[in-house]
Amino acid sequence: MTDGRAFGPGTQRYLDGEPSPALGSGAEPSPGERAAADRLIALARAYAEGLEPVSAAMDEAVMAAVRRRGAVPADRGAWRWFVRAHRVSVRPVWMAALAAAAALVVWLAPRRPATGTRAELVVAAASAADTVFVRFELVAPAARSVAVAGSFNGWRPDALPMVRGAAGIWSVTVPLPIGEHRYEFVVDQTRWVTDPTAHAQVDDGFGGRNSVIIVGPKGLVRS
Amino acid sequence: MNGRRMRALVLAVLAAVPAALAAQEGAGAGNVAVRLSARGLPGDLVQRVQRIATDAAAHGVPAEPIADKAIEGWAKHVPAARIVAALRAFADRMTEAGAAVRSGGLARAPGSVIAAAAEAMGGGLKPDEVSSVVRAAPTAEEVAPGLSVAASLTAQGLASRQAVTIVVDAMVHKRPMSQLLDLPSVARSMHDQGMSPGEIGEKLLPHHGDHGPGGEHHGDRNDRPPGPDHPASPVHP
Numbered sequence: 001m002t003d004g005r006a007f008g009p010g011t012q013r014y015l016d017g018e019p020s021p022a023l024g025s026g027a028e029p030s031p032g033e034r035a036a037a038d039r040l041i042a043l044a045r046a047y048a049e050g051l052e053p054v055s056a057a058m059d060e061a062v063m064a065a066v067r068r069r070g071a072v073p074a075d076r077g078a079w080r081w082f083v084r085a086h087r088v089s090v091r092p093v094w095m096a097a098l099a100a101a102a103a104l105v106v107w108l109a110p111r112r113p114a115t116g117t118r119a120e121l122v123v124a125a126a127s128a129a130d131t132v133f134v135r136f137e138l139v140a141p142a143a144r145s146v147a148v149a150g151s152f153n154g155w156r157p158d159a160l161p162m163v164r165g166a167a168g169i170w171s172v173t174v175p176l177p178i179g180e181h182r183y184e185f186v187v188d189q190t191r192w193v194t195d196p197t198a199h200a201q202v203d204d205g206f207g208g209r210n211s212v213i214i215v216g217p218k219g220l221v222r223s
Numbered sequence: 224m225n226g227r228r229m230r231a232l233v234l235a236v237l238a239a240v241p242a243a244l245a246a247q248e249g250a251g252a253g254n255v256a257v258r259l260s261a262r263g264l265p266g267d268l269v270q271r272v273q274r275i276a277t278d279a280a281a282h283g284v285p286a287e288p289i290a291d292k293a294i295e296g297w298a299k300h301v302p303a304a305r306i307v308a309a310l311r312a313f314a315d316r317m318t319e320a321g322a323a324v325r326s327g328g329l330a331r332a333p334g335s336v337i338a339a340a341a342e343a344m345g346g347g348l349k350p351d352e353v354s355s356v357v358r359a360a361p362t363a364e365e366v367a368p369g370l371s372v373a374a375s376l377t378a379q380g381l382a383s384r385q386a387v388t389i390v391v392d393a394m395v396h397k398r399p400m401s402q403l404l405d406l407p408s409v410a411r412s413m414h415d416q417g418m419s420p421g422e423i424g425e426k427l428l429p430h431h432g433d434h435g436p437g438g439e440h441h442g443d444r445n446d447r448p449p450g451p452d453h454p455a456s457p458v459h460p
Contacts, residue, residue, distance in 0.1 A: 199379065214408070
């Protein structure tokens with residue numbers, strides 16, 4: 001077969017049976033190319049006329065071979081069930097029930113509540129069944145360091161350092177178990193300060209106060 | 224096995240039980256010393272705290288909350304003498320709290336429940352109010368959260384009786400734990416909106432509660448006080 005790159009675009013269109021370009025457009029095939037193309041077309045017709053149609057027996061034999069090759073081995077019953085086509089009939093009422101169940105799953109899926117504003121205790125999102133991420137914030141522009149210490153970290157004043165953000169807002173996010181927690185902020189490693197936005201302030205038994213938060217499973221809101 | 228041997232066996236078992244419990248309590252007190260030493264408390268303070276914990280354990284009071292309190296005081300640089308005094312008061316309160324919890328129907332309460340009851344009593348709940356919450360809790364696991372919520376509402380300015388009534392009602396009506404634990408947040412939000420503690424309590428009281436906290440009033444007022452006659456006692460495991 002002639003290499004198509006030997007012909008110009010006009011000749012290729014001629015071979016493809018497209019309408020001839022307008023005369024004088026410069027895209028029409030040259031007389032030599034046109035003659036070569038005519039020879040190719042004549043040869044192709046002669047070849048096609050020499051072809052015999054595939055017999056029905058041959059067709060059946062080929063399809064049988066294809067079916068054998070594509071058949072699933074008999075010992076893979078479960079796999080065969082999966083790959084085989086099945087006819088499924090569903091009642092509309094079950095479709096509605098399935099849709100409702102899917103909507104329920106989406107609705108119950110954990111989602112991230114809105115974040116809080118400054119000086120708020122924010123519970124962000126549930127990470128596990130019994131743990132909720134709680135964001136502690138304290139506005140302390142003059143502080144050199146702030147940490148949160150409480151019943152959830154053995155009252156270690158250096159375990160949960162907070163990060164200073166814009167406008168002197170210190171914050172840290174901590175995963176806390178559901179339930180009651182008592183805590184205070186430790187400013188500059190020496191000063192213990194209650195959280196003005198906590199659920200409550202209670203006597204700590206030593207003459208000071210503790211802040212109290214109650215973390216609920218549904219993500220809570222703010223203190 | 225004849226009757227005499229059976230009686231001897233029963234007596235031996237009965238004698239062994241207190242010994243085993245005492246051994247467990249001793250082990251708890253031993254853990255207290257280990258924990259306090261690990262946190263850098265001086266030896267003499269560790270010994271004094273351990274004595275308090277051992278004495279408390281003999282009265283059925285858990286040792287761990289006492290250790291936690293000692294660690295809290297030490298972390299806050301509270302003088303040792305003041306820590307010891309605070310721990311004695313806390314242990315006494317836990318003894319009282321344990322009695323209130325038992326009075327509510329929970330014979331063998333976990334340490335966390337007794338500690339929660341003691342903290343609640345420290346926050347203003349009376350022993351009979353603690354008993355009411357214990358009695359109303361559908362399961363033993365819900366006692367400590369219920370007490371914490373009641374104490375938190377009290378700390379927010381609600382009368383303890385009112386706070387307990389709110390919690391008891393939520394439990395009796397089998398409201399989900401999430402709704403119960405949400406009450407302090409709801410109360411705080413109401414406070415931020417400018418409501419007084421009295422108004423918050425009224426809003427959260429059971430007669431508003433048919434549609435959850437803050438719901439509209441659609442029923443008869445139900446401000447029966449919490450007490451021994453209210454509500455029916457659930458059976459705790």
